[in-house]
Amino acid sequence: MSEHIVPVKTYIGIFVALLCLTALTTGVAYVDLGAFNTVAALAIAVAKMLLVVLFFMHVKYSGGLTKVFILAGVLFFAILVTLTLADELTRHWSPTPTGWGTLAPLLSRFF
Amino acid sequence: MSTATIDVHEVPTGSRVNYLNAQYGVKSWLLTTDHKRIALLYLASITLMFFVGGFFAVLMRLHLIEPQGALVQPETYNKLFTMHGVIMVFFFLVPSIPATLGNFLVPMMIGARDLAFPKLNLLSWYIYVIGAIFTLYAVISGGVDTGWTFYTPYSSSFSHTSVVPTALGVFITGFSSILTGLNFVVTIHKMRAPGLTWFRLPLFIWAIYATSIIFILGTPVIAITLFLLFLERVLHIGIFDPAIGGDPILFQHLFWFYSHPAVYIMILPGMGVMSELITCFSRKRIFGYSFVAFSSLAIAIISFLVWGHHMFVTGQSIYAGLIFSVLSFMVAIPSAVKVFNWTATLYKGSISYDAPMLYALGFIGLFTMGGLTGLFLASLATDVHLNGTYFIVAHFHYIMVGGAVMAYLGGIHFWWPKITGRLYPDGWARFAALVIFVGFNLTFFPQFMLGYLGMPRRYAVYPSEFQVLNVMSSAGASILGIGYLIPLIYLIWSMRYGPTAGPNPWGAKGLEWTTPSPPPTENFEEIPVVTEEAYDYAHSTVIRG
Numbered sequence: 001m002s003e004h005i006v007p008v009k010t011y012i013g014i015f016v017a018l019l020c021l022t023a024l025t026t027g028v029a030y031v032d033l034g035a036f037n038t039v040a041a042l043a044i045a046v047a048k049m050l051l052v053v054l055f056f057m058h059v060k061y062s063g064g065l066t067k068v069f070i071l072a073g074v075l076f077f078a079i080l081v082t083l084t085l086a087d088e089l090t091r092h093w094s095p096t097p098t099g100w101g102t103l104a105p106l107l108s109r110f111f
Numbered sequence: 112m113s114t115a116t117i118d119v120h121e122v123p124t125g126s127r128v129n130y131l132n133a134q135y136g137v138k139s140w141l142l143t144t145d146h147k148r149i150a151l152l153y154l155a156s157i158t159l160m161f162f163v164g165g166f167f168a169v170l171m172r173l174h175l176i177e178p179q180g181a182l183v184q185p186e187t188y189n190k191l192f193t194m195h196g197v198i199m200v201f202f203f204l205v206p207s208i209p210a211t212l213g214n215f216l217v218p219m220m221i222g223a224r225d226l227a228f229p230k231l232n233l234l235s236w237y238i239y240v241i242g243a244i245f246t247l248y249a250v251i252s253g254g255v256d257t258g259w260t261f262y263t264p265y266s267s268s269f270s271h272t273s274v275v276p277t278a279l280g281v282f283i284t285g286f287s288s289i290l291t292g293l294n295f296v297v298t299i300h301k302m303r304a305p306g307l308t309w310f311r312l313p314l315f316i317w318a319i320y321a322t323s324i325i326f327i328l329g330t331p332v333i334a335i336t337l338f339l340l341f342l343e344r345v346l347h348i349g350i351f352d353p354a355i356g357g358d359p360i361l362f363q364h365l366f367w368f369y370s371h372p373a374v375y376i377m378i379l380p381g382m383g384v385m386s387e388l389i390t391c392f393s394r395k396r397i398f399g400y401s402f403v404a405f406s407s408l409a410i411a412i413i414s415f416l417v418w419g420h421h422m423f424v425t426g427q428s429i430y431a432g433l434i435f436s437v438l439s440f441m442v443a444i445p446s447a448v449k450v451f452n453w454t455a456t457l458y459k460g461s462i463s464y465d466a467p468m469l470y471a472l473g474f475i476g477l478f479t480m481g482g483l484t485g486l487f488l489a490s491l492a493t494d495v496h497l498n499g500t501y502f503i504v505a506h507f508h509y510i511m512v513g514g515a516v517m518a519y520l521g522g523i524h525f526w527w528p529k530i531t532g533r534l535y536p537d538g539w540a541r542f543a544a545l546v547i548f549v550g551f552n553l554t555f556f557p558q559f560m561l562g563y564l565g566m567p568r569r570y571a572v573y574p575s576e577f578q579v580l581n582v583m584s585s586a587g588a589s590i591l592g593i594g595y596l597i598p599l600i601y602l603i604w605s606m607r608y609g610p611t612a613g614p615n616p617w618g619a620k621g622l623e624w625t626t627p628s629p630p631p632t633e634n635f636e637e638i639p640v641v642t643e644e645a646y647d648y649a650h651s652t653v654i655r656g
Binding site: 065069072073076080083084086087088090091093094 | 360364
């Protein structure tokens, strides 16, 4: 729980790691990875988030209930992203109505 | 419910030290960390905001008496409905029951002396007040006309009104909700009295717990969304405006991810109040305790899966629409469980029709109507016809006013003797409950018909064939307005002149009724030990008075 004393060395180590990861994000921005541009940026961001949550926010040393609430937050964020993408990724599935014009060749046979 | 043995029957209210007379002066109120006093600070603040929001509603209904509009310019009308919505949703309904009754009752119901973080509790009230000041400043500085939903790109690029101060006010107030929710969750987990297991908790606590989960998980999303709106409006970063590379539907996704669960923030605590009222005034234990308890959690979770039903006709993919439609129907199940279980509790109960019970019975009818009309709107096909009409306005007012406000008033009347130590005039209270019920239905039932006939919401003018129904609605609003003023008058009167209330005037179960009225600052002289289930009225020896 919060009584756990974290050595200052650990905090400094995490801080340095965060700075390195920030530099890595900046560096990767100069390299064109194609479709993996976003993946790389998000992967580094998730790594930084985990370091902050686990060490700076002491979740690594916290009880089970705190971890459950943190996981609930992650789960609800996943719901937000998933159901929003359910819209964004399926919008183009619906054909655009073209009106009566598509029937013109068929109708021209009779009229 | 408890074995607490505080002898409180003999001591008159005035001569005993309680949380109201323990300290005097403005400073003692503004710097208090007593959850009961903070509840009263919230009560005063949200009552003020309720009447400000209500004032805008009165102006709107007066304007709509004539088809061409009787009172204001169309631009002003846009501001009236926006300010009404913003103030009522964010500054009255969301904090209403949790911040007042929740603050007062959570520690008392679980046998604790205060919330887990008393200073954080006071901070949440200050944050609320700062947010409210920003929003009231927006009203004075010309108002805002985007609708309470702040839809982009109108709000981000085109509106020339006070969008930023209003959004900032809502943004700030969100943190007040988060702090309150956090405080409740920790308190309920960590500070329950010995013997008070989860399944002995009053159902009000379950409802407040479920609401707190939504506060904590949902509110940050609206804060982020309004911040993004601010970034686009002030710094022109393309997030929602298609002209600069954004997606306006994305705003609606983010907005409704919070704002649909926010509807359940408003109604879930009301459902908690209902379980307390129905059991007390039918002298029975609740029918199906665990079903009612878990239905609160189910509503809280499912509420996060249904937001897309606000967007069936706004350009959302129809495939996503199908998913959201099915999920929306699911939320009817736990809601119906509650209504059926309350009704089953009434069965063969010894029912008395005191004022709080009249509000509770009103809630069952009005919430059921509001809920069932919600199913019309969750259906893809009927929603196309009804979306954007007065049908929706009527539907959500049946939930928020017919449901949440009725429960809020029922709760205030139920616990008023505990809060103030005084009784209010019972005849007036019953009369007011009936006036509110009649006024409410006369206001909003015609709006179902108007919407079905095709009258769009948010219009300052309408075709003359809609005038009769609009006049009926406006007449109902006047009755409703008077109905809300009557309790304001007699409750304030009762604080000074009302007869002294005993510790338990209703003969109710629950730890809060084992304390004197008003309770001492520390709530309980000794922390009680709980040995019974909740609502054990069958074995109750407690009598009224």
